Amino acid sequence: MTEEKTINDAVSLDDKKYQSPELRKADVPQAPSSKDEKEMQKVREELDSFKKWVIGKYKFISGIGIIPPQAAEMFDEENELSEEEKKDKPMHLLVVLPDDKEKEFNAVKVEIIKKLKESKLKVWLNIFLEMDLWEIAMDSKYQLIEAIGMAYPLHDKGILGALRVAQIHKSLVLKKFEKYVYSYVLGGSLVRGEAVKTSDVDVYIIIDDTDVKRMPRLELKEKLRNIIYSYVMQAGELAGVKNKLSPQVYLLTEFWEGVKDANPIFYTFLRDGVPIYDRGGFMPWKLLLRMGKIKPSPESIDMFMSMGDKTQEVAKRRLLDIVIGDIYYGVLTPSQALLMMYGLPPTNVRETVDEVRRIFVNKEKLLEKKYADILEEIAIKYFKGYEHGKVKEVSGKEVDRLLKDSADYIKKLKEVRVLIETRMTRKTFDEIYENVFDILSKLFGKKADSSLVREYEKEIVNGAKGNPKFIHTLNKLIDMKKKYKAGKDPSKVDFERLRKDSVYLIQETLEYGQRKELGLLQKTKVVITAKGKPYELLLTKPAFLVDDAKVKKIEGGKIMDSDANEMNAVLAGYRGGRVTMDRDVMKVLGKELGEFEVNL
Secondary structure, eight states: OHHHHHHHHHHOTTOOGGGSHHHHTOOOTTOOOHHHHHHHHHHHHHHHHHHHHHHHHOTTOOEEEEOOGGGHHHHHHHTTOOHHHHHTOOEEEEEEEOGGGGGGHHHHHHHHHHHHHHHTOOEEEEEEEHHHHHHHHHTTOHHHHHHHHTOEEEEESSHHHHHHHHHHHHHHHHHHHGGGEEEEEEETHHHHTOOOTTOOEEEEEEEOOTTOOSSOHHHHHHHHHHHHHHHHHHHHHHHTOSOOEEEEEEEHHHHHHHHHTTOHHHHHHHHHOEEEEESSSHHHHHHHHHTTOOOOOHHHHHHHHHHHHTHHHHHHHHHHHIIIIIIHHHHHHHHHHHHHHHTOOOOOHHHHHHHIIIIIIIISOOSOHHHHHHHHIIIIIIIIHHHTTSOOOOOHHHHHHHHHHHHHHHHHHHHHHHHHHHHHHHHHHHHHHHHHHHHHHHHHOSOOHHHHHHHHIIIIITTTSSOTHHHHHHHHHHHHHHHHHTTOOOOHHHHHHHHHHHHHHHHHHHHHHHHHHHHHHHHHEEEEEETTEEEEEEOSSSEEEEETTEEEEEETTEEEEOOHHHHHHHHHTOOOOOOOOOHHHHHHHHHHHSSOEEEO
């Protein structure tokens, strides 16, 4: 019961102690004291010129750092320093070379030692290839690799920072539940010698679940994994690096099953992984694998071999998906959009192919025939062929060709869009221009466009009956028309601004015209009364007598039946003038109505 409580205490998600200030302030592995930091800073300043010389001469160096002073004694022993050499208390300098510079290792070492002697610094050189660091870890010298990871960086292409963040994360995890951590292993680009300052740091953590009796193993894994992941950001902040830690958590039992069943993930992990903490299981497995002693069962071989049989089928399906999915929609949707821009309603697949050929190839001559053929091949031959069961697979060569053809088609479609937009802009401008000056002609009579603008200014603007800014709009319309005739298209911004202003101009001018017509109409209207019944008399030429819904026309000394259409046509052409009731109209009214009175 006590043991089970300990497990729950260690992994409970409700336990927030791992986020407490005390833990956040916990000493990281081999973290230097404030006194040591001052000493290291002093040496760092002295080594600054040395560092510049080294990097300038050997640009390929992966990292340079100062080993923490509290680890100096351990490095003294590792380097087998004599008692006399130890008395000088040398600062240990770390230099890491990439593995591909193995042949230059000795020459670089000699040159650096020579330079250090010239500088008279109390520094002992510790120079390694990257592979040497992993050998240190695989020799179970975990304190040594820990000290290297916590080295004070003078120069780093990524390996020291990656090691540092992994060491700090490992320390936080072990501090929380060391009992359950079986192995903490580095992998990925770091151990392959490909790490840079922004590389993810792949780490694998094996959890010992062999002694768990009451808690389900998967529950243990999930709880511990949540805590392990919660330390990722904290480790990155403490390390002060951009490398993102990427932990993978496995139970010891599932790891062993994966190795036994020849799971490629676990085989790769075991083959390439480098432990920086191990309770004695990972390295023996790794050595057994190297010796060829760990072999998969026949059943597991059959299982993974069968996966290879499906590869070709999966690849063919994916190739077909590219054609009937990505390439098909990549050409069909833009084609439909272009047809709608042209003014057609949405089209289906067959209609899209036919209309693109009819409009853009045959009618407008904007596309060459080959582009319509590309669309037809992709949409009809392949897509419709797939729907009808005629196309069941495509080759990689076909996919490459269709990708190239579709790219050419889309490029051409973009050019056509520009041409259509230009045409539509010109058509819209012509309609706006015609509407504006047609309205002005109805107001002021048939005149030159410039004269109509002057009339607009004189009557409407100067009469305070309209917005003065529309004088500028009218002049811009005339100016833009001249530019179109000269073959100079306006910019989209200029056209759109003029279009909006023209809409408001038309609206205001129409309202003014309606007010003006209403005023003129009132001047022509006279109300007369005969036998107690009112009539409306419109003194236009010809005049009209309106009795309820009946309309009669008075012309040439006679009165005759008419209708509202004829009357409205006369009123629409009326432009004002002196209104009089002449004798001929009076006589006709007398004969038609008898005695009548004019209501003023």
